Amino acid sequence: MIRSARRTAGVVALALLAAPGLTACSSSGSGGGSPSGTVTVFAAASLKESFTALGERFEKEHPGTEVAFNFNGSDSLAAGIVGGAPADVFAAASPATMRRVTDEELTAGDPVAFARNRLAIATAPGNPHGIDSLADLAAPGLKVVLCDGTVPCGAAARKALTAAGVEVTPASYEQDVKGALTKVRLKEADAAVVYRTDVRAAGDTVEGVDFPEAAQAVNAYPIARLEAAPNPAAAEAFVAFVTSPDGRKTLGRAGFLAP
Structure with a gap:
């Protein structure tokens, strides 16, 4: 309620x-x-x-x-x-x-x-998988979560991935950006494409990685x-x-x- x-x-x-x-x-x-x-x-x-x-x-x-x-x-x-x-x-x-x-x-x-708002990649603190770009999200074995394509963060992520020429098979699609970020915070995922504002709000519980294609998917x-x-x-x-x-x-x- x-x-x-x-x-x-x-x-x-x-x-x-x-x-x-x-x-x-x-x-x-x-x-x-x-x-x-x-x-x-x-x-x-x-x-x-x-x-x-x-x-x-x-x-x-x-x-x-x-x-x-x-x-x-x-x-x-x-x-x-x-x-x-x-x-x-x-x-x-x-x-x-x-x-x-x-x-x-x-x-x-x-x-x-x-x-x-623009996107960023959220990883665990210290970025243990060394993610530096959208292309890194396609690495074998990496668990990536995205927002569902019906919500704005998901549509923006898909636009950015297309601009980068990157294909990602996500471990899950989440119903909102907070759900995607929570997967990373709980270590249920290695990375998520979320908004930079959500990375900032999460403080030291995640680390943010900027990528240039985010400029083409600003909401x-x-x-x-x-x-x-x-x-x-x-x-x-x-x-x-x-x-x-x-x-x-x-x-x-x-x-x-x-x-």
């Missing part, structure tokens, strides 16, 4: 579709005045650390608000929104994923790009208020906060590139 910015966020649950009371404390209407109540944000898994920090700041700057996050693969979040899951804001890891929502006319206005991140937002005033305020200079500074410190 969705939890507060002050707690670990959950995943999309079918129960959301049958939970009319979830946003009972949200403000109604989109008029002026200070936002209040709960604003529910569906955000790509790679945004977890930076958006959690932004949510805490938003709550402090807007007393009486609470940001409830649902972090997951962008495709799963888009499917939930199209299926009727109650949410105020959607932040996706690619324009293609956002189009699944805009094509259904479920956003209030055009989405706004607020950040970009832009769009954000939008949803048309059926239960709390439109707070949703608009949160989108404005994320896209503000202060919001972008927070994203920059997490390793995101400017939009």
Whole structure:
């Protein structure tokens, strides 16, 4: 289930579709005045650390608000929104994923790009297999994990691998970038192609390897208020906060590139 910015966020649950009371404390209407109540944000898994920090700041700057996050693969979040899951804001890891929502006319206005992200290879600390390039991921016996091709990190990884002319048979495909990174952290995989921001957030539990082909697979991140937002005033305020200079500074410190 969705939890507060002050707690670990959950995943999309079918129960959301049958939970009319979830946003009972949200403000109604989109008029002026200070936002209040709960604003529910569906955000790509790679945004977890930076958006959690932004949510805490938003709550402090807007007393009486609470940001409830649902972090997951962008495709799963888009499917939930199209299926009727109650949410105020959607932040996706690619324009293609956002189009699944805009094509259904479920956003209030055009989405706004607020950040970009590029890939890196995550290995165990010390890079014990000496991985220096995408080509090294094709080494016999090396256990590599990728994000599923339906999610932005997987589509970007496939684009980068194609650009490098490298064929990789992954040990597994993960449903979001955090799942791929966790395989490396738990030593269930030797390497994973993830975002540089996730490598940074993982600290010394992994080591990151940059590769030039990542420049050809940079993902832009769009954000939008949803048309059926239960709390439109707070949703608009949160989108404005994320896209503000202060919001972008927070994203920059997490390793995101400017939009």
